Amino acid sequence: MTGIITDFKRFAVHDGDGIRTTVFLKGCPLRCLWCHNPESLIRRPQLAYLTEKCIDCGACVAACPKGAHQFGENGHTLDRTRCDGCGDCAAVCTAKALKFYGREMTVDEVMAVVLEDRIFYGTNGGMTLSGGEPTAQAEFTLALLEAAGKAGINTALDTCGDAPQPLFAALAPHVDCFLYDIKHIDSDRHRALTGRPNDRILENYRFLAGTGAQIEVRIPLIPGCNDDTATLDGIGAFLNAAPPRRVKLLPYHSYADGKYAALDLAPPGAALTFPDAAQMALAADRLRRHGLNVVVG
Amino acid sequence: MLEELKKDLSFLKNKYHDTAAPFDPFFRMAYHGWPGDASTGFDDAEMEAGLKEYIAALPDTAHVIIKAKAFAYILDHMRIGIDEHDYFPLLYNWNRPLRPLLVEPWRLSREKSKESAHYLWKYSKSGDIAIWLDYDHSVPDWHALYALGFPGILARARQYRAEREAAAPLTVDQTAYFDGIEITYEAILRLIARLRDYAAGCSFPKAAEIAACLDRLTLGAPETMYEQLMLIFLYWFISESIDVFQVRSLGSGLDHDLFPFYTRDLESGRYTAEQLDAFIGYFLMQFSAIGNYWGQPLYLGGSHRDGSCKVNAVSYRILDVYDTLGIYNPKIQIKYGKNTPDRFLETILDMIRRGHSSFVFICEETARRTLLDRGVPPERAWDFDVKGCYEYAIRAGEFSAAPFYLNLLGPLVRALNETGDDADYAAIEARFYANLDTLFRGGIEVCNEIESVLREVNPSNMLSATITTSLARARDAYHDGAECNTTVILTSGFGTTVDALMALKKLVFEEKHCTLGELKQILAENWSDAALRVRALNLPQKFGCGDGEADACAKKLSDFILSYQGTPNSRGGYYKIEMHSARHYIVFGAKTPATPDGRLAGEETSKNASPVQGMDRNGVTGTIRSALAIEPWRYWEGFGLDLMLHETAAKGDEGLAALLGLLRAYDAAGGSSVQFNIFDAETLRDAQQHPDQYQNLQVRICGWNALWRDMPKAEQDKFIERAENLL
Incomplete structure (x- = not known):
């Protein structure tokens, strides 16, 4: 079995507990306006071209x-229709200057990369699956989580939650911590901002919480999109x-602009x-009113 | 009292600086800022003239006696003082102005053979080696000094002398050895008495406290923490500036050393906790005020013999005062292991991420392992001193001189030039190792020769008196009178050499982007082919990235280097290797032509066990994996690793936990020494453009810290280049 991998990030310290290796899987059902991983949106391979790095070697x-x-x-040109x-x-x-996103890898190949940094994981670090959306490559994701479990590696799954509930039921036993995105509480607004409604996402959250799964909820805060009091109170409730x-x-940032251009x-x-x-502090305080343990990332 | 310290800070900061003169960070010692009380002794010119005359009138005798008498002359005639803003005295003769009169360079040149002289000339000029007699790595037996005080040290030496004399008449050398110690310590006691009397004659509030403290030290062992700190300061100052021996640790684990005195002072009600904090502050400021480029080390932490951790209340007090003062000198080494509390390490890591980068972490278990590996008995290996930048040695039992720096790139550059254009990679590699062998063997021969006169050139009277094996043998402790007298070879440019070998292999022989002849020509023209250089720079096979192929190459080179470890030296000891370049990654780099890894002629090389600046592309975990691949636990003298992290990786609780996780992982895997720089490139660029706004920005250089504003632009650029790869 193979999966399509966008990239790896070693020494990932903000993707779950401890020191982790994050595996980015390619493909996502959402189209968030603020997406900072545009190279992960579609499943097929993509080529990024950084003009400023090209030395015209041919x-x-x-x-x-x-x-x-x-x-x-005018020097080098790239015709993407031919690629x-x-x-x-x-x-x-x-x-x-050219970077390829979308390497096809087997479970063993991915695990070999993850295990290289095993000495750093300690008691709570490990592997995080992110994307894109890992559940979009459901079988591969499940196989990776199983392999990590067998190797004694702690697992985290960074998900938008937009996948069939039976899949989450199958994944849950193999995930030590879910990093679960809640982007908006209103389904219509959610659709407008991400291209998809949020009904299934909220339902899956309730389901996972009911199983006793460890969950860290992540809320990207985008002024004018989801930072109003009503939205924050809705999420909080x-x-x-x-x-x-x-x-x-x-906090939303624009670091991905370079990637879009490439x-x-x-x-x-x-x-x-x-x-x-x-604004971040204000939003955090608003959510804390609902009895939540809130940190600003 | 901390308020008092804050009011005194301005005086303390400028204690040795001539604030009207530009500060030169590369000048080994700072300046006499203090004009001195002319009524108490000579100024520099008077001292030099007087000393020359005095030495000329001395009868022709062993240099150990001449040095001791000259030392006594200086102490008897040096200007002294105390100031209302300081609890520690002023001593005039900082900056070693009289060194030429105290050491004997003429004897060194006389003893050196023509072959050695030629060897030194040839390979020093080419930037392959640097060799000199080293007196910069001593640590006295602090425990003996605390227990006996200066009078007790003198009395003990006299007792050893009497016992030896009772058994048999002393030889001429033995007589000189004991005379040297007696003259030296009698002079130290006279100086302390003179300082005491001076303080007693002053009327400002601190004077009585200072006089009482000094009086105690004229009588015997220190009884309070303040007296103990005064003893350390006096020994350090006199040894460094007059006896010409650098003291490379303040105490043998300062927190552990101070703890009994600190506790007694508190329990007896002699001092309050705040007063004790202030004494620590005044003490630390003495070294901050000197501001020598290499930094003044002290270490904290470590384990008791029963395995429990030595971290105590004083450990935290020292950190807190240091943090409050916001200084970077002294530099602080942390001996740590599994038993070191998270809280202690997190306190330090938090300071580091806030800009206090002058900490080095030393994995205690690995350091101890190196001592056991070289045959040090377990009962002596458990409690070792950390000294200098990353080095470790048997406490009060081992003195390792570090006379020999070796540029690993030199032999590679010559191998390229010495082989024909039709040579294959194996032939060039073989030539490289043969050249390296020539350098090691030749350098060792020269060191053996020059170190045979180590004690004649600069006898260690102050140090020897503290070491019991030296007293029992009546032999100079630094030369051959200790349990173990070792010699250190420091290797420089390791990462660059590995990258250069890999680039040569890939560019010419495997990927065939050019011929060997073309590469030689391109290098001779300082990388005239820009596209090929980019290719070389972007090869994935770089040391410090956890790349299997590069790490295998590194392991081979490391094994070769380590094969010279254990070679007997000329002082009854043996050679140790240290993966530490000190400042020679710049010095050698300036003399080294362009290399196949993409490095331009004259650019700095990699330092310590670290990747080439900017080549740690797989982040800190890759860097650590590469370091572990060459087995830090096999380097007997030390192994320095520099990690650079972007500030986003260190922020918040998660960042702190990650830093702690790195430390724990490195220790568990057999790491050695590690230090952090946490930056983002944007801050550094801004600091380069607006130095006035970043007066206190400091960076870890290579075993010591420097202020950003004092660094040459080229060095700053390299830091920025590396920081740019962190996101």
Whole structure:
């Protein structure tokens, strides 16, 4: 069995407890305006091109069987319509101007990477599956979690919650901690911001909480989208019914703009603004009124 | 009393600095800021002239006697003082201005053979080696000093002399040895009495306290923590500046050493906790005021013999006062292991992430393992001293001189130049190792020769008197009178050398991007092919990334280096290797031409066991895995690893837990010494452009800290380059 991997992040210290290796799986059902991992949205492989790093060596032209890379008067150009995502060009790009997202890997291959840093995991660190949305590669995700369990590696699953409930029932026994996103409490608004309603997401949360699963809820805070009092109170009241061990408020940032540009994509949230420290503190206080353990990430 | 300390800070900070003159961080010692009380002794010029005349009039005798008498002359005639803003005295002759009159360079050159002289000339000029007689790594038997005081140390030496004389007449050398100690310690006691009398004649509030403290030290052992700190300060100052021996630890675990005195002072009601804090503060400021480039080390933590942890209330008091003062010198080493409380380590890690980067963590178990591996008996190996930057030695039993720095890149550059353009990788690699062997063997031969006169050139009168094996043998402790007298070889440029070997292999022989002849030409032209250089820089096979192939290459090189460990030296001991470059990653780098890894001519090389700046692309876990691949526990003298983290990785509770997790993991896996720099590139860039706004920004350099504003731009650029890869 294989899965499509976007990337790995070692020494991940904010993706669950302890020191972890985060495995990013490719593909996500949501289209959040603020998404900071655009390279993870679609399942098929993608090529990122960082213009400023290109040294015009021409190695990609020779490596590409489809003629996607060309050199003309304006230097290097990339015709994405010709690219079939084989990744050969990125492999020969010594300047690291081309980066390939979407490596097909087996469970053993992924686990080999995860186990390299085993000495750092201690008692509570381990592997985090993130994305994209790991449940979008359901079988592979389950197989990875099982393999980690067999190896004695602590597991965390970073999920948007938008997957069939039976899948969560199958995953839950293999997950030490869910990192569960709640982006909005109103389903219509959720649909407008992420492309999907939130009914299933909230239902799955209730289900997981009912199983006694360890859950850290993550709320990306985006001014004008979900930082109003009514929304925060709605989320707070919902969570109060089955409190997670912690709520982490994550400030929206625009660090991903470079990644959108490298993928020739327009950032969907270009008009969004960033919360400042005061806004974060205010939102955290609002949620705490509902008896929640809230931290600002 | 802390309020009093705060009011006195301005005086303390400028105690040795001429604030009108520009501060030069690379100048080994700072300046006489204090003009001195002219009525109490000579200024520099008077002292030098007087001393020359005095020495010239001495009868021709052993240098140990001449040095002791010259030492006594200086102490008897040096300007002294105390100030209303300080609990520690002022001594004029800082900065070793009289060193040339106290050590005997002429004897060194006379004893050196023509072969050695030629070897030194040839390989020093090319930047392959640096060799000199080293007197900068001594730690006295502090426990003996606390127990006996200066008078007791002198009395004990006389007793050893009497016992030996009762058994048989002393030889000329033995007589000189004991005479040297007696002259030295009698002079120290006269100086302390002179300081006491001076204090007694002053009327400001601190004077009586100072006079009483000094009076106690003229009579015997210290009885209070303040007296103990005064003893440490006096020994340190006199040894460093007059006896020309650097004292590379203040106490043998300062927290553990102070604890009984601290407790007694509190229980007896002699001092309040706040007063004791202030004494610690005044003490620490003495070393901050000196501001020497290498930093003044002390260490905290460690274990009792029963396995329990030595961390105590004083450990936290020292950290708290240090944090309040916001200083970076002294630099503090933390001896830690499984039994070290999380709270203690978290306190330090939190200070580090707030900018106090002058801490080094030393894995106690690994250090002890190195002592056991080289045959030190378990009863002596359990309680070792941490000294200098990352080094460890038998407490009060071992003195390791560090005379020999070796640039690992030199032999590789020559191997490239000495092999034909048709050579294969194996041939170049073999030539590299042959060249390296020549350097090790030749350097060891030179060290053996010059170290045979170590004690004649600069006898260690102050130090020897504290060491019982030295007294029992009537032999100089630093030379060959200790249980163990070792010699250290420090290797520089390890990561760059591994990367260069890997780049050579990949670019020329495996991926065939150029021929060997072309690469040589490109390197001779300081990387004239920019595209190839980018290729070289971006190769994945870099040391410090946890890359299997690069780490295997590193292991081979490390094994080769370690094969010289244990070679007998000329002082009855043996050679130890340290993975530590000190400042030679810059010094050697400046003389080293372009190398296949993409490094330009003259650029610094990698330091310690760390990756090349900016090449730690797989983050800290990759860096640690590479370090562990070369087995830090096999390096008998020490093994320094620098980790750089982006500040986002260290923020919040999660960040603190992650830093602690790294420390625990490194210790459990057999790591050795580790230090952190936590930055983001943007801050550093801003600090480069607006130095005035970052007066106190400090960075960990290579076993010591420096203020950012004092670093050369090229060095700053390298730091920024590395920080840019962290996100």
